Amino acid sequence: THCIIVILLTFQTNILTELKNWELNLIQHHKLQMREEKEKHATQVKQLQNEMENLKELLHTYEVSISRKDEVVITNLTQALEKQKERIVLMRKFTLWRIQHIKTKQEEYAIRMADKHFQTALMKKVWAAWRSVSEERWKDKVARACQLRAE
Numbered sequence: 001t002h003c004i005i006v007i008l009l010t011f012q013t014n015i016l017t018e019l020k021n022w023e024l025n026l027i028q029h030h031k032l033q034m035r036e037e038k039e040k041h042a043t044q045v046k047q048l049q050n051e052m053e054n055l056k057e058l059l060h061t062y063e064v065s066i067s068r069k070d071e072v073v074i075t076n077l078t079q080a081l082e083k084q085k086e087r088i089v090l091m092r093k094f095t096l097w098r099i100q101h102i103k104t105k106q107e108e109y110a111i112r113m114a115d116k117h118f119q120t121a122l123m124k125k126v127w128a129a130w131r132s133v134s135e136e137r138w139k140d141k142v143a144r145a146c147q148l149r150a151e
Helices: 002-150
Strands: none
Touching: none
């Protein structure tokens, strides 16, 4: 019996030792897996940080590009407005010139018409005076001719 007890105790010790070894192996395996997972996690975090930095740089590049495009658009719109303003000023000057030109032509026409009217009225007066003088002379001639015949 004593032998059996020693065997059982040895067996129990062996089993406990084996269990302890399994536990240690399991703990070491678990620690190894944890270390590998931490390394994977660290690598992924590093990749994500790099990607985030790259995206920040890309965002900055886009912001600069957009601000330049905004400046270009504002410059183009300003130039277009200036051209439109110049065109309006030129059209206004041209319209004022045209109105002045038309007024000048109208004044010239009115002066010509007034001169014509004055000349016509003057000719009528001259014609009337000449006719009156002519009739007077004719009456005198007729009266002298009648007087000569009568004599």
